[in-house]
Amino acid sequence: MPTVTRFAPSPTGYLHLGHAYSACLAARAAGPDGTFLLRLEDIDSTRCTEDFCAAVSEDLHWLGLRWPQPVRRQSQHLADYAHAISALTDQGLLYPCFCTRKEILAEIGDIHRAPHGPDGPLYPGTCRHRSPAERADRIAAGEAYALRLDMTEARRRVSSPLRWHDAEAGWQTATPDLFGDVVLARKDTPTSYHLAVTLDDALQGVTLITRGTDLFAATHIHRLLQALFDLPVPDYAHHPLLCGPDGKRYAKRDLSLTLRALRADGITPAQVRLRLGLS
Numbered sequence: 001m002p003t004v005t006r007f008a009p010s011p012t013g014y015l016h017l018g019h020a021y022s023a024c025l026a027a028r029a030a031g032p033d034g035t036f037l038l039r040l041e042d043i044d045s046t047r048c049t050e051d052f053c054a055a056v057s058e059d060l061h062w063l064g065l066r067w068p069q070p071v072r073r074q075s076q077h078l079a080d081y082a083h084a085i086s087a088l089t090d091q092g093l094l095y096p097c098f099c100t101r102k103e104i105l106a107e108i109g110d111i112h113r114a115p116h117g118p119d120g121p122l123y124p125g126t127c128r129h130r131s132p133a134e135r136a137d138r139i140a141a142g143e144a145y146a147l148r149l150d151m152t153e154a155r156r157r158v159s160s161p162l163r164w165h166d167a168e169a170g171w172q173t174a175t176p177d178l179f180g181d182v183v184l185a186r187k188d189t190p191t192s193y194h195l196a197v198t199l200d201d202a203l204q205g206v207t208l209i210t211r212g213t214d215l216f217a218a219t220h221i222h223r224l225l226q227a228l229f230d231l232p233v234p235d236y237a238h239h240p241l242l243c244g245p246d247g248k249r250y251a252k253r254d255l256s257l258t259l260r261a262l263r264a265d266g267i268t269p270a271q272v273r274l275r276l277g278l279s
């Protein structure tokens with residue numbers, strides 16, 4: 001089966017050297033017979049802009065990468081995610097969460113003592129036990145709510161061990177329980193990163209997911225969602241994050257290291273690849 005890989009940035013800034021590394025690794029992993037896809041994960045309408053979307057394609061093109069058209073933009077498929085959310089709701093796996101960030105922090109109390117997951121303090125479960133009547137009233141009153149996965153129930157439905165393979169770290173047994181009741185649909189949009197990325201990778205036939213180790217832990221949740229939606233399980237290759245000379249990982253705020261700043265400085269794509277150790 002030919003390999004299908006993808007680079008799936010969130011267009012909330014200009015691409016930097018770290019993105020270039022990730023994109024080039026994904027393209028290389030597809031090999032001559034495989035397919036490398038670009039996907040724009042632009043569900044955050046407050047931070048993603050048309051300018052950043054256009055810049056992603058332009059910068060990767062400059063770097064010498066090519067991919068099939070049309071590019072999937074998650075913002076154009078919100079109805080698909082809403083449909084998947086309804087399916088989980090119908091199965092009784094989601095519950096509305098009305099909490100604000102402030103309320104969650106207040107409920108948690110002493111943050112240092114609170115139980116933590118890989119993403120920080122766990123959601124304390126405030127809205128998990130609200131009565132159907134209270135939920136209905138608050139929704140009818142127009143109160144904003146996110147939808148959280150009832151992790152205990154979800155785990156009960158797929159009790160067999162969930163395994164996935166990472167090219168660097170080897171076989172893993174998923175432990176999504178460690179994350180608690182994650183948000184699958186945000187207050188402002190009928191999806192979250194976890195839901196959209198899992199559905200899209202399956203929909204687009206991605207067989208090998210390459211991305212930075214910062215998303216390694218998220219794979220535990222994605223593996224659970226694959227089981228809940230009965231989706232194929234791709235292979236994974238989480239790569240180390242590139243660091244600048246100061247030892248800190250590249251970030252969107254490092255404007256001097258954006259591909260467009262480098263290009264403006266007269267750096268060539270070949271020099272970028274050399275700098276990334278990829279030529």
Ligand code: GLU
Nearest residue numbers: 008009010041197211215
């Ligand atoms: N859109 C995510 C990000 O920019 C990455 C998605 C993925 O590779 O799974 O951080």
